Amino acid sequence: MPVGTLYRRLRTRLLAGGTTPGTALIRKDASPLQAQRETFGLVCSALASAGVPYFCVRPPRGRPPAVAVATTHRSEALSALAQCGQPFLAGRQPYGRRGERSTEVGEMLPLRRAGTLENARVVRVALYFTSPSHTLTLGAEHGCDLEFWAPEGDMLVAPRPNRSCDIVPAHGETVQGGEELFNNLVSPSRSIGGYPTRPEFTRRLIDDIDFPIDAVYTWVDGSDPAWRARRDLALTGGLSELATTDARFVSRDELRYSLRSLLTYAPWVNRVWVVTDGQRPPWLDTSDPLVSVVDHKEIFGDPSVLPVFNSHAIETQLHHIDGLSEQFLYLNDDFFLGRPLPAHTFFEGNGMPHFFPSIVHVPFGSPADEESPVHAAGMNNRRILEALAGRTLTQKMKHVPYALRRSLLYEVEERFAEDFAATARGAFRESSDISVVSSLVHYYAYLTGRAAPGMIDYTYVDLALEETPAKLRRMLAKRKHDAFCLNDTAPTTEEQDALLMRFLEAYYPTPNAFELS
Structure with a gap:
């Protein structure tokens, strides 16, 4: 089954109140950043606790955090994640050697069946989260990628492209790198800690945005x-x-x-x-x-x-x-x-x-x-x-x-x-x-x-139009637009205003820290 199809089925099951393998963890602060931080942190903690050597990799734009492990430690890494006591899911990613796209389409698999991933070069590890209202669900798209780097002589070679380099010394120095290096949703002023990485991934790149x-x-x-x-x-x-x-x-x-x-x-x-x-x-x-x-x-x-x-x-x-x-x-x-x-x-x-x-x-x-x-x-x-x-x-x-x-x-x-x-x-x-x-x-x-x-993927919504309720339902279900505008070109009714509030509360159920009770 294609990854995207299974993601959608799991999301549907969650919204319907279903259970495994799409059981979600309820978080009052549910957000893409929360999901990525929590999953990334659990992956790193599980590997460290099991003594599996790893380092964090700078992902390209649009990808979640990535963690590198040598292929010689593949089984220990997958076992460590399978035993960490969380409802993890893992999926093989459709990437071949050196970033060439594989003909095999990924399939989401429970990590207790990690043995079926013995040939995967990249694995998407995911936790499912939901807001208390169950109107915001976060899954594999906000997970963490586990990359298996192949030894070649004294070097490790990446399974796909990243933002810094595709070859590092197999026994090179490990240093700490700020969270903003590995999470595209974080700026230096919002970084909350450091992660083990290689010096090659800590360089200030030409296109880095490090200004406020x-x-x-x-x-x-x-x-x-x-x-x-x-x-x-x-x-x-x-x-x-x-x-x-x-x-x-x-x-x-x-x-x-x-x-x-x-x-x-x-x-x-x-x-x-x-x-x-x-x-x-x-x-x-x-x-x-x-x-x-x-x-x-x-x-x-x-x-x-x-x-x-x-x-x-x-x-x-x-x-x-x-x-x-x-x-x-x-x-x-x-x-x-x-x-x-x-x-x-x-x-x-x-x-x-x-x-x-x-x-x-x-x-x-x-x-x-x-x-x-x-x-x-x-x-x-x-x-x-x-x-x-x-x-x-x-x-x-x-x-x-x-x-x-x-x-x-x-x-x-x-x-x-x-x-x-x-x-x-x-x-x-x-x-x-x-x-x-x-x-x-x-x-x-x-x-x-x-x-x-x-x-930017954008749409405009006129609140006074007859087709607006149906459009808002589609927008909530698909969440496919980068941005949108909810405007009124004419006075709205109480019913239209109530519809708008229901839509906004469902789309954005997580309050900000500066909202008074």
């Missing part, structure tokens, strides 16, 4: 009476209905779940900053050092323009956050990560950001005649870039986390100071706005050789 990456959110609670009073006082005639509609400011607690998605699937994030207009989510523990609330007064270069209720204006000031890292992600609270993403999704090892163009076009025409403030801002961005480089912007960006560099934003602010200042003082969205962090700076960076297009 923060995350910034803008958030508003449109039901707050004090905030509404400030907004109503600032309202004037002649504004676009799309700029002032309540749908722009409604909060359904999406921020809580967007943060869960971020720290579940991008746990390498360094710090989180929530930018607000004198507000704070009631469930947020601001004493936690991971998250900070930033008031508009702290970042606006000209505080006299406040209050503003214009996301374009707020976004022109985000790089003024005191203490913000050079590289950071910007998210709206309706952005969600759908599965584990390494930091390389958003940045290169040299710090260069990726951007993600959409298939949706910015229309041609005059911004003054455009009803949509978003389209008008795109047109104004186009004007700036055409004057700068003689190139025409036609595509919007996907509604996914925007990878940004602080220094680039300062540069763009200085170069286009008049447009920045005009947008920053607009209390509500206007046809003269520019959209900086969601479009302009990305194209500017690309045209000046400091950004490149990236790849």
Whole structure:
């Protein structure tokens, strides 16, 4: 049976409350990082306890941690894992010698039948975990690979490619390496310990991301009476209905779940900053050092323009956050990560950001005649870039986390100071706005050789559409998207809001440490 087919059957059995071989361990902190850490740790502990020599290997992107054992110790290694008292499963991986793909498709096998793995070059060892709600199940895709390295003279040869080298001395020195070397979901600031490895795997590689990456959110609670009073006082005639509609400011607690998605699937994030207009989510523990609330007064270069209720204006000031890292992600609270993403999704090892163009076009025409403030801002961005480089912007960006560099934003602010200042003082969205962090700076960076297009699997969900409930069910069952946006283009009903909350709680059942009870 193909590995993928059996994984799906085991997952189905788990969700149906089945038992072996898919019995899952319930964890309140269930997440891909938790699953990889626990499985990786158990593999290393079992081998060490049995006296089996091993070293950890730097896996390529997209693979879980890997542990190397010489083929001469294969039977002892498999026996040690089979006897460790955990409901392990093992699967032969479809890799041949030196990374050549084998014609044999792997099959998941209980480790008590480890003798059937005597010819495997790579074995995926997995524990199954589930959240208390049983809506999040983690299995073999978050396990640990056991690689059998073949002796050739005084050397050991890898069974497949890795990030550092495919040959090491058979009796070489063993050193300690940080967790971030072996787990693609961990950054140096989030590393919790060291693992035995060879010196070859501890080198700082050209494409390593070892710089901090923060995350910034803008958030508003449109039901707050004090905030509404400030907004109503600032309202004037002649504004676009799309700029002032309540749908722009409604909060359904999406921020809580967007943060869960971020720290579940991008746990390498360094710090989180929530930018607000004198507000704070009631469930947020601001004493936690991971998250900070930033008031508009702290970042606006000209505080006299406040209050503003214009996301374009707020976004022109985000790089003024005191203490913000050079590289950071910007998210709206309706952005969600759908599965584990390494930091390389958003940045290169040299710090260069990726951007993600959409298939949706910015229309041609005059911004003054455009009803949509978003389209008008795109047109104004186009004007700036055409004057700068003689190139025409036609595509919007996907509604996914925007990878940004602080220094680039300062540069763009200085170069286009008049447009920045005009947008920053607009209390509500206007046809003269520019959209900086969601479009302009990305194209500017690309045209000046400091950004490149990236790849991300993304989908957009309009909560008001009739087909949305069926789409959410498919998304929950398959969990195949890297990222998605849950947006509303029209006022939603109580039933639609309740559906959204059920979906978010099922998709992201694991609370963050900074959520108050």
